[in-house]
Amino acid sequence: MEGIAGLGGMPPGGAPEETDNGRLIDLSGKIDKSDFARNEAPGCPMSNLFIGDSRLGCKSDADEQLILHIAFQEFVRVKSIKFVAFNNGVDPESNPTTVKIYINRENLGFEDIDDVDPTQTFNLTPEDLRESSEPLATKFVKFQRVKSLTIYIEENNGGEFTALGSLRMMGRAVTTTNMNEFKKNPNGM
Secondary structure, eight states, X not given: OTTSTTBOOOOTXXXXXXXXXXXXXXXXXXXOTTOEESSBOTTOOGGGXXXXXXXXXXXXSSSSOEEEEEEEEEEEEEEEEEEEEGGGGSSGGGSEEEEEXXXXXXXXXXXXXXXXXXXXXXXXXXXXXXXXXXXXXXXXXXXXXXXXXXXXXXXXXXXXXOEEXXXXXXXXXXXXXXXXXXXXXXXXX
């Protein structure tokens, strides 16, 4: 267990205990696998975004708009988000340009997403979508206790469909206290 970043020793219960060492981690390992996209194309599911191969990616099925819902297994702090163009940008018209991020909104769909203010909006450039580009910083103070992200790709670069090659979120787990571990003080204090 010592070789895994962020894991401490074994607590008395026997399960590994995660410690907050202050370093940012790739939050892909914290994603609940029941995540979904509202309108992904068959053969290009949202799960491809976390594989690390931009040739696989995720595509919209009917138009340029795409909603991705990402649930985390625990509360996290999201420091930055990295969007990568599909297949190294071979079809620049399909690149997302306007992306709205919503936190902790479980059931947003196309029928109501325009009625809710996004937590943050990104206007992406071709440079932002290169694999070698730096991740985009979030408004970190608003991304402190995130259980889910809804990513709404509202517009692309003029294409009929939208395609995204890879998605990475960097941040930290939110450390919490397990109230079951507290014991009543026998002295009554």
